[in-house]
Amino acid sequence: MKTLQINTTQNVNINFTLASEVQRAGAFLIDNILKFAYLFFIYSVFTEATIEGWADDTWSAVALNALITLPVTFYSLYTEILMNGQTVGKKALSIKVVNIDGFKPSITDYIIRWFLRIVDFNLFFILVVYAYALGWDSYVGLILLLFLVGKCVGIVSVAISKKNQRIGDMSANTVVIYLKDTAKFSQTIMEEITDNYVPKYPNVIKLSDNDARIIKDTFTVASRTKDYKTLIKLRKKIEEVANIKAEEKSDIEFIDKVLKDYNYYTQNM
Structure with missing residues (x-):
């Protein structure tokens, strides 16, 4: 293929x-x-x-x-x-x-x-x-x-x-x-969340698994290399696609919250 x-x-x-x-x-x-x-x-x-x-x-x-x-x-x-x-x-x-x-x-x-x-x-x-x-x-x-x-x-x-x-x-x-690797695909976007986790952005369900994987892959690389320009672009893209407004103090905190919220809502729907 x-x-x-x-x-x-x-x-x-x-x-x-x-x-x-x-x-x-x-x-x-x-x-x-x-x-x-x-x-x-x-x-x-x-x-x-x-x-x-x-x-x-x-x-x-x-x-x-x-x-x-x-x-x-x-x-x-x-x-x-x-x-x-x-x-x-x-x-x-x-x-x-x-x-x-x-x-x-x-x-x-x-x-x-x-x-x-x-x-x-x-x-x-x-x-x-x-x-x-x-x-x-x-x-x-x-x-x-x-x-x-x-x-x-x-x-x-x-x-x-x-x-x-x-x-x-x-x-x-x-x-x-x-979609040949559905199980493996889902694992790449998993985030650790506690039982008492409180989500903040319900609109993240507008994102698809593809979106979440791209966000996580990009976020992982950009945060590790301290590529703040990329983090800004990623935050703006998330706000546009999911129709939400970041409330966290930093882009890193916001994107991390979005990924955790996405996992929360997709696991509990």
Whole structure:
């Protein structure tokens, strides 16, 4: 498997194992099975005749159909936002989306990835629909070929790119990683806290395990070498990502408190 080494601005090297094209294709397949299962169930309950009966005219029927398919249309967007970079398929295959710098992607990043699925997986889709609408039955082979090629663009992009990225990933500055060392990964962010420990910053739960590991690795190096400029940058980044304001007298005390709070809340949730 390919790996991605991130060299942070604090000169801390972090290695991620990139999800392979097979893993991503597997997650894609699982997600699409769920989508088709949803559509099969919905249209088994609500037949075309039922929908037309509810709608006053053709346009109303079209609008109602569009409303019914919204959960499928926006599936990857809302699942990745709500499940911290994972869809059901990605979770099943132990892969997730992260920012190229190792941090949790922003909502804008997720939107860009979702929007560019039009190119990665639905290229030529409009042409296919248009061809069927015109009744080009004699060109069914060409129409099917266009459909399949359009669906394969994302997989081919993942296979040939250096960082296993599809076009949506390249535009959103994200990668998909394989969470192969979950136990070991968690151990790297563990902090010793007492039974009577009192947390201070509940917003630290906005951080992901990736964020916490980067913070701890950077903090360890910077505090040991007395790199105060790096500590200032790290404190500002934490305040920005977690939406909190440091109240401690020093950056070292604040970052140490954040790491302990993160461990407290993640262990007691």
